[in-house]
Amino acid sequence: METGASQNMNEPVLRVAGLGHAVSGRRLFESLDLDVRACESVAITGPSGSGKSTLLSCVLGLIRPDTGAVEVAGSDMTVLRGAALARHRSRHIGMVFQFGELLPELSPLDNVALAALLAGVPRQDAYRQASALLAELDVPRASSSEHMSGGERQRTAVARALINSPALLLADEPTGALDTETRDRVADLLFSMPARHQCGLLVVTHDGSIARRADRTLALVGGALTAANSSGTGGAR
Numbered sequence: 001m002e003t004g005a006s007q008n009m010n011e012p013v014l015r016v017a018g019l020g021h022a023v024s025g026r027r028l029f030e031s032l033d034l035d036v037r038a039c040e041s042v043a044i045t046g047p048s049g050s051g052k053s054t055l056l057s058c059v060l061g062l063i064r065p066d067t068g069a070v071e072v073a074g075s076d077m078t079v080l081r082g083a084a085l086a087r088h089r090s091r092h093i094g095m096v097f098q099f100g101e102l103l104p105e106l107s108p109l110d111n112v113a114l115a116a117l118l119a120g121v122p123r124q125d126a127y128r129q130a131s132a133l134l135a136e137l138d139v140p141r142a143s144s145s146e147h148m149s150g151g152e153r154q155r156t157a158v159a160r161a162l163i164n165s166p167a168l169l170l171a172d173e174p175t176g177a178l179d180t181e182t183r184d185r186v187a188d189l190l191f192s193m194p195a196r197h198q199c200g201l202l203v204v205t206h207d208g209s210i211a212r213r214a215d216r217t218l219a220l221v222g223g224a225l226t227a228a229n230s231s232g233t234g235g236a237r
């Protein structure tokens with residue numbers, strides 16, 4: 001599998017520069033900067049409504065910010081349009097949501113392979129890669145995803161997010177719906193991914209025990225990111 005992040009390990013896989021954005025007349029971001037490198041994990045915490053999910057939407061290119069640049073794997077998501085934007089997103093970004101958000105009528109294998117098929121991977125390769133990832137992430141075989149446990153769903157969602165070897169893995173409250181034991185297992189897995197798959201990981205979470213696992217923890221307060229832990233490397237870069 002080609003690894004998107006391996007092209008130049010010194011360049012950030014995500015570079016947000018001078019981001020400014022207002023929603024309903026309220027300024028959410030003011031000259032916000034953030035770099036995430038390959039093999040690095042960054043957690044973002046912050047009060048409810050501070051704009052964490054909106055920031056992820058800007059990174060995904062789903063929201064076009066008022067000002068600033070959002071480079072993912074070298075291309076500015078604020079400049080790309082239409083099919084080119086969708087292609088860049090599907091090739092270079094994997095996303096894990098709070099509840100897994102799988103298609104329940106499909107098997108875990110189909111859910112994961114589908115993401116590769118949609119990115120244009122030939123069927124046999126898509127299923128071979130999906131099967132290998134699900135085995136790596138210890139997801140049991142099942143004919144549908146409907147009755148899987150929360151942890152199994154999230155591990156499947158992580159596999160789906162990784163299937164196209166993204167440069168950048170995003171997760172929005174990935175353990176928010178899990179009990180403590182399952183949360184810890186999913187978090188162990190998620191935070192092992194940057195080293196195992198040479199991607200950058202950006203996690204939004206309210207859970208301090210999850211945030212502390214990241215190489216750097218940043219707080220989004222008043223429209224800017226600041227280092228939120230003593231082991232942080234001093235800000236968003």
Ligand SMILES: Nc1ncnc2c1ncn2[C@@H]1O[C@H](COP(=O)(O)OP(=O)(O)OP(=O)(O)O)[C@@H](O)[C@H]1O
Binds near residue numbers: 047051
């Ligand atoms: N499409 C929209 N229209 C109007 N307001 C919006 C829209 N999207 C987000 N907002 C507002 O922007 C602010 C930031 O929302 P966002 O979901 O990014 O916050 P958050 O930090 O992720 O919050 P939480 O931790 O509660 O999930 C909130 O006040 C929200 O109501």
